[in-house]
Amino acid sequence: MTEVSALANSADSLRSLRQARWTGLKTIIIREYGRIVRIWAQTIVPSAVTSALYFVIFGSLIGQRVGLMDGVPYMQYIAPGLIMMAVITNSYGNVVSSFFGAKFGKHVEEMLVAPLPNWIIILGYVGGGLLRGFLVGAAVTVVSLIFTKLTVHHVGVVLGAVVLTSMVFSLGGFINAQFAKNFDQVNWIPTFVLTPLTYFGGVFYSISLLPEWARHMSYANPILHMVNAFRYGFLGTSDVNVYVAFSIMLISAVALFSVALFFMNRGTGMRE
Amino acid sequence: MYALSIRGLTKTYKNGVQALKGVDLDVERGDFFALLGPNGAGKTTLIGILTSLVNKSSGTVSVFGHDIDRELEAAKACIGIVPQELNFNQFETPQTILVNQAGFYGIERALARERTEKYLSLLQLSDKRNKIARGLSGGMKRRLMIARALVHEPRLLILDEPTAGVDIEIRRSMWDFLREINARGTTIILTTHYLEEAETLCRNIAIINGGLIAERDRMSTLLRKLQAETFVLNLREAVDSVPQVPGYEFELIDDHTLEVEVSKEQSLNEVFAKLTEQGIGVLSMRNKVNRLEELFMKLVERKPGAGAIPS
Numbered sequence: 001m002t003e004v005s006a007l008a009n010s011a012d013s014l015r016s017l018r019q020a021r022w023t024g025l026k027t028i029i030i031r032e033y034g035r036i037v038r039i040w041a042q043t044i045v046p047s048a049v050t051s052a053l054y055f056v057i058f059g060s061l062i063g064q065r066v067g068l069m070d071g072v073p074y075m076q077y078i079a080p081g082l083i084m085m086a087v088i089t090n091s092y093g094n095v096v097s098s099f100f101g102a103k104f105g106k107h108v109e110e111m112l113v114a115p116l117p118n119w120i121i122i123l124g125y126v127g128g129g130l131l132r133g134f135l136v137g138a139a140v141t142v143v144s145l146i147f148t149k150l151t152v153h154h155v156g157v158v159l160g161a162v163v164l165t166s167m168v169f170s171l172g173g174f175i176n177a178q179f180a181k182n183f184d185q186v187n188w189i190p191t192f193v194l195t196p197l198t199y200f201g202g203v204f205y206s207i208s209l210l211p212e213w214a215r216h217m218s219y220a221n222p223i224l225h226m227v228n229a230f231r232y233g234f235l236g237t238s239d240v241n242v243y244v245a246f247s248i249m250l251i252s253a254v255a256l257f258s259v260a261l262f263f264m265n266r267g268t269g270m271r272e
Numbered sequence: 273m274y275a276l277s278i279r280g281l282t283k284t285y286k287n288g289v290q291a292l293k294g295v296d297l298d299v300e301r302g303d304f305f306a307l308l309g310p311n312g313a314g315k316t317t318l319i320g321i322l323t324s325l326v327n328k329s330s331g332t333v334s335v336f337g338h339d340i341d342r343e344l345e346a347a348k349a350c351i352g353i354v355p356q357e358l359n360f361n362q363f364e365t366p367q368t369i370l371v372n373q374a375g376f377y378g379i380e381r382a383l384a385r386e387r388t389e390k391y392l393s394l395l396q397l398s399d400k401r402n403k404i405a406r407g408l409s410g411g412m413k414r415r416l417m418i419a420r421a422l423v424h425e426p427r428l429l430i431l432d433e434p435t436a437g438v439d440i441e442i443r444r445s446m447w448d449f450l451r452e453i454n455a456r457g458t459t460i461i462l463t464t465h466y467l468e469e470a471e472t473l474c475r476n477i478a479i480i481n482g483g484l485i486a487e488r489d490r491m492s493t494l495l496r497k498l499q500a501e502t503f504v505l506n507l508r509e510a511v512d513s514v515p516q517v518p519g520y521e522f523e524l525i526d527d528h529t530l531e532v533e534v535s536k537e538q539s540l541n542e543v544f545a546k547l548t549e550q551g552i553g554v555l556s557m558r559n560k561v562n563r564l565e566e567l568f569m570k571l572v573e574r575k576p577g578a579g580a581i582p583s
Contacts, residue, residue: 017345020378027375034368106359110369110420113323113353114376115345271327272285 024116028124036132047086048139054082055147070206070237079144080231081203086140091133091166095125095173100180118264129170158233164249165226171256178269197223207239273337275301275428275459281331283317291317293483304454305461306474314483315463319432323353352426354417356433362406366397366416370423377424391419411442428459467564479571486571500535502560508553517546
C-alpha cells in the first residue's frame with residue numbers, strides 16, 4: 001500500500017519518508033532530463049550554434065583586431081563568458097518553460113496532489129535547470145575548444161560558479177513561471193531583463209574599458225560577478241572580487257529559493 | 273476511523289463567491305460513495321480541497337485519520353484522484369506517465385515499472401504503453417487517468433466524472449473494474465452526472481447543493497424517500513382518450529403511450545387492474561426518468577439548507 005502513509009515518529013517511518021522524498025526528487029529530475037533529451041534540437045543545439053557564430057564573428061573576425069583583453073587573446077577572453085551566457089539562458093529557459101508548460105497543460109497537478117513537499121518540487125526543477133545548464137555549457141565548451149585553447153586555472157571556482165549561477169537562474173525561471181499567465185509573460189524577463197544584463201555583464205569586454213560611472217553601474221549587475229568569477233576559474237583574471245561574487249551568488253540563490261517556496265506554499269498561480 | 277471526515281468546511285474565492293458554506297461529511301472505509309450535485313454546487317471545490325488543489329477557507333478535513341493541516345503528506349499518500357479534465361502530459365507515453373506518478377508518491381523505479389505494467393494491463397492499455405498519450409482515444413485517456421490514480425495503490429480513490437464522454441461498452445467495463453477494486457477494499461468517492469451510474473455503483477450518497485450537503489443517506493434509504501414516480505406505459509392497442517381512473521392522473525403522450533404518476537401509497541397492480549377493466553392492455557413499462565434523477569431534481573429544486581425530504 002501507500003509508501004509514505006505511515007508518517008509516525010518512529011525512525012523507520014522517518015527513513016521511509018526521507019526515502020520517499022528522495023525518490024520524488026529523483027523522479028522530477030529524471031523527467032526533466034527526459035524532456036531535455038527528447039527535444040535536444042530545441043534545448044542543446046541552438047546555444048552551441050549561436051556560440052559558434054559568436055566565435056566566428058566576434059572572435060575570429062573582430063577579435064583579431066581587438067588583440068589582447070586583460071592580457072589574454074580576445075577569443076580566449078570571451079570563451080568563459082559565452083559558456084556562462086549559455087548556462088544562464090538555458091537554466092532559466094528550461095525551468096520557466098517546463099514549469100509553465102506543466103501549469104498550462106495542468107500536469108503540474110500530478111505533483112501537487114502527490115505527497116511531495118513544495119521544496120522538493122522546487123529542487124526538482126532546479127535540478128533540471130542545472131542539468132540543462134551543464135549539458136549546454138559542456139556543448140559550448142566543446143565548440144569553444146575548436147576556436148581557442150582553454151586552460152583551467154581553478155577547477156573549484158569554475159564548478160562553483162557554474163553550479164551557483166545555474167541555480168540562481170533556475171530559481172528565477174521558476175518564480176517567473178509561477179506568476180506567468182501566458183507564454184508572452186514567459187518571454188518578457190529573458191528578453192527585457194536577462195539579455196541586456198548578460199550583454200552588459202562583461203561577456204564581451206572588461207569593464208576596465210568603461211568610463212567610471214558605467215563601471216560603477218556595472219557592479220550592480222549580478223551577471224557581471226558571475227561571468228567574472230567563472231572567467232577567473234579559467235584565466236585567473238577578473239574585474240571583480242571573486243569572494244564578493246560568490247557571496248552574491250550564494251545570497252541570491254538562498255533569497256530566490258525562499259521567494260519561490262513562499263509563493264509555492266501560498267499556491268500562487270496554481271491554487272485558488 | 274472514517275476514510276474521510278469533513279467538518280465545517282468553507283471556501284470563499286477571491287471574487288467573493290462562497291462555494292462551500294460549512295460542509296460536514298463522513299465517508300466510511302470501504303464505501304462506494306456518490307457525491308452528487310448540480311453544476312456549481314461545490315463538488316469540484318470540495319474535491320479540490322481534498323486533493324490540495326484548492327485552499328480551504330476554514331474547517332477540517334481528515335483522510336484515514338490524517339488531518340490535512342497537520343499531516344498533509346500522509347493524507348495525500350492515501351488519495352488517488354481521477355480529475356474531470358485531462359491533466360497528464362499529452363506528449364508523454366502512458367508508461368512514462370505512470371512510472372513518474374508512482375515516483376512522485378515515493379515508489380522506487382523498479383516497483384513503479386512493475387505497478388505500471390499491472391495497471392496498464394488491468395485498464396487494457398498494455399499495447400498503448402509506448403504511444404504518445406495525445407494520440408489515444410477519449411476512452412483510453414480516461415482509463416489512463418484511472419490507471420495513474422491507482423499506481424500508488426491508494427486507500428481512497430476519488431473519481432470526478434470518470435465516464436464523461438465514454439461510450440456505453442467502456443463505461444460498463446469501467447463499472448466492473450471499479451466494483452472489483454472496491455470489493456478489494458479501496459474506498460471510492462464518485463461524482464457523476466450519470467445518475468444511473470451512481471445508483472448502480474454506490475451504497476451511500478450525499479447531494480450537495482449551494483455549498484451545503486442537502487442530503488446524505490444510504491442509497492436504498494434515499495430512494496425509498498421518493499414520494500412518487502412517473503411511469504411510461506406502452507399500450508397494446510391505440511387509445512383515443514385519456515383513461516379516467518380515480519386517484520391516478522394519466523397523460524396521453526401519443527395513441528400508444530400513457531404516462532402515470534404513482535405515489536408511494538399507491539400500487540402498480542391497481543393501475544394495471546383498472547386499465548384492464550377498461551380494456552386497455554399494457555405491453556411494457558419503464559420509469560420516465562431514473563429514480564435517482566427524480567429524487568435529485570426534487571432535492572436541488574428546493575432551497576439549500578431547507579432540511580431533508582420527508583421519509
